[in-house]
Amino acid sequence: MTLSIPYLLTIITFLPLVGAAIVTLVPGDGAKKWLALATTLVTFLVSLLLWTNWQDGYAGMQFVEDVVWFAPLGIRYALGVDGVSLFLVLLTTFLMPIAVFYSVLYVEHRVGAYMALMLLLETAMIGVFVALDLVLFFVFFEASLIPMYFLIGEWGGKNRVYAAVKFFLYTFAGSALMVVAILIVYFSTGSFDILALQKAQMPPAVQTWAFLAFSLAFAVKTPLFPFHTWLPDAHVQAPTAGSIILAGVLLKMGTYGFLRLAMPVFPQAAEQFGPLLATLAVVGILYGALVALMQKDIKSLVAYSSVAHLGYVMLGIVAMNAQGVSGSILQMVNHGLSTGALFLMVGLLYERRHTRMLDEFGGLWASVPVYTGLFLVVAMSSAGLPGLNGFVGEFTIMLGAYNYMPIFAVLAAAGVILAAWYLLTAFRKMAQGEITNPANDREHLKDLNGKELAMVIPFIILFFVIGLFPNLFFDKINPSVEAMLETRAAVLQQATAAQTPAFELAEIIATEAQ
């Protein structure tokens, strides 16, 4: 099965890059736009082969490609997907056509460069999720930084340069730490093979330092409280498509890093620092929600809501049990969809009114009912209304968190109240009440057109599909998660077993000394 399409992952990963090259070569903005869109659509369709050719129940890596890249250091070009990464790849390939289509409609400035950067970004993002070699992972991780830096800095809002530089320097400081961590791991084990490292025993000191370095890098990316302050700036300034991708996919590279690397490769350190990470995650849930409540700019509000949502994802990952981790993986997808859709909706409104200030709106339900109704569905998805996607992820994460440490589940559940509060507050200000500003009335404000609906509806459908049939996803996620947890448990057990004689020896010495 998995052999039927050779180099499938390479094709999916690098199709956008090829597209980017062609986009820069063809003349004419129109051609560039449609070519970019076609590239992302083809990439999406090809990526669906991962789903259709998936070997159900198989826990290991599928569609594996593995060739030596740089022999002296054992660096390999190794790709593969499993239940942990499959849906992150699909999330990326799903969001890209929408983001690009949005840009086709609304971006006019330096189209060629813009589209090329978007496609470059897609390659980097997919690469992160399919890389099985640490160096390869790092290359893709870093490669994603540069296009996003330019997208914000060149196509962003008023304060774009500040936001772009901050985004770059902050996440890049994290990357520098990751270099350190990768080198620590390599010198300690002599391997860059992520899967092999998950099974390896490492001395506690190495684990601690490497874990902390990786964690800091990923915590900035996620972002985990208190490393989140670059995010609102970046989101507020980023162009809409940039925000969709930034929230939808880029942030997941942080949580994915925790899940694929930091937590399983350094299990003892992860266990030691788990409560700290869980605390930060829960603080992020509550703090992000409270700060979101006070925002006047809708984009800023959605950005802080991301801090809260990714707090849930982190909490599930730290719990390191089946419900928590599987829930987290689904919640990464959910957040990508819900928040991506929220940014899309905000963008559509911005194109009409050229403002995102909540105070500028009011009464939209009367003037643009289709837009408002869909906005409400998106908001409810984000608020975790059961029946839609968000609930499944949040609930299973809380289930996992409770069985990790009950207090975290209690605090996370309190976040559910706050989520309703800030989302309905935003909805109240935007959509309800009277139309006080003539710019918002029926004559001036147009409801969604067909093209715009075509971007929103796929999200809505997925909200319901995931909300009602999450097992379509869990069936593929669970085996890999359970295998990962088993490996981790075995490694931990070995480590304890290895320690026991040492303890006994120490006891003997202690007794003899007496």
Next chain:
Amino acid sequence: MFDSVWLLFAFPALGALIILFAGHWMPQKVVGWIASLAVVGSFVVAVLLWLGLLALPAEERSVTVHWWDWITIADFHAPAAVLIDPLSVVMAMVVTGVGALIHIYSIGYMDHEPRYQRYFFYLNFFILAMLTLVMSNNFLGMFVGWEGVGLASFLLIGFWFDKRDDLYGWYADCGKKAFIVNRIGDFGMILAMIIVWSTLGTVVFTELNEAAHHLAPATATLICLLLLLGATGKSAQIPLYVWLPDAMAGPTPVSALIHAATMVTAGVYMIIRTNALWHLTVDAGLVTAWIGMLTALLAASIAIVQTDLKKILAYSTVSQLGFMIAAAGLAAYGAALFHLVTHAFFKALLFLAAGSVMHATHGVLDINRLGGLRQKMPTTYRTFLVGAAALAGIPLLSGFFSKDAILVVELQKNLALYLVGVVTALLTAIYSFRAVFVTFHGQPRDQHLYDHVHESGPIMTVPLWILAALSIVGGVINLPFVLTLEHWLEPVIGEHEKIPLVLELLGITISIVVAVLGVLTARALYLTQEGWAKQLAQSFAILRRPAENKWWVDEIYDFLIVRPLKGLAGGFAGFFDPKVLDGAVNGVGVALNDAGEAVRKLQNGAIPAYALSILVGVVAVLFYFLFMG
């Protein structure tokens, strides 16, 4: 036969979808009838399911229809499945039966409403969610309905989202308040579900019943108290009842359907459904009973001084829900469900009759502007009178039997609770007939208003008559000593606890006396306005101001919870985040920038700095391995 239970859901789902996508092109009446017929269809299915159960021997009356595996992770399973048993079919029949009548009534009531498609879409969606709530065979499925009805409630309370008045403020704010306050209750529900699964390994109700005895009493108490928090949200009890009076901002048929007859009883239903857990803990039950009775008393004390007819009915609903919750807390599940059913009849009737008044007065429900309406609205008057009499507990009406059933249990189990119950029952009789007398008797207080009043058309009065008939004879489903409903429920709630005959008779006697006394008091106070009654009222003057101000509960919550939280959020958003956290980040940035000035003379831009930091990193690692390793 039971496999066709999907039709129960398919009708309202289809109705909602048709209206959503095609309602725009349909005449108003057609939309209303599509929605109504959808619910009638569901009602027929519910009755067939009931007959299907009847045909089975009692011990087999629990049929699970499995649709699909909803959520599965390792040993966690939550199916999408329905449970057809004596409890769920009773609930389904009430929801769809009363629901159908209110849909039909709405065709007349909403005839001037431009957004009628939206209205009927919401209403059908509500029925779908409510059926999900009562039919799901597991906690999580129930919770889908639980929050779904909350969404419907939010949408319908704020139906006139661009409207405001002195009584409610912005209607949209009322809807928002309802949803958020309910989420506080849902916080309890979520934790309860998590603990149930973590301790019992299942969220399926039938499996739960079998496994429950493994639970430590303390855990059971914890779970039940968390469930109680959920119930206080949805069923509007202390401390979370504050959303329900404001929910009256919604269209009156919505108040009848969602905020009186069906959705607000979800908490009572949930306790009955999870009774296996409640059997393990006396403490939680007692807390629940007290919460219920104190809510009943508090709400009755507020109802008696309200001047808006719908607000009177709203506080009355809170109060009557208190009775049901208390009965459930005392493990009198049969009595709780009995009152739930009769209350659905007579309170829906009262609201619809009030709606008929409102329809005639173009929105005026201030009883100080009404009066003497009985001549002009005879049907509305008569049916309202029936509803009020049932609410007041006038003997032989449905409400008399069901309230008495609860009071007798209290008499048997806890005298203090019973005393609160009796006082509340007295207040109930007084405020019910205050509403009758002031609205329909006496002289018109606003002649202009009175002149334009007219009786509603048959599409509204026929549902009134049907509900009035049910409010009168509804008691037969569970007459004292016969107890048809309680026997029917035995497969779900177990054997009924016998009540000594003496207590039963004593209770009935006191109930009759209280009801009659209450009506006579109301008559003296509000109709004939006798001197002694005025003096009596005078002696309670000290309580009047607090009651009129609803005991300042909203203000207290605002002061103790909302403001501090907003202050905290404001501090985070205005100071801590931008100044402290981001300030630190930018501070580090500036410091590094200064340090980098020297380097910058040679190099420029980010990429060289990047290379530099990699170099620094490599050096650091080498250092580590040379000296530490």
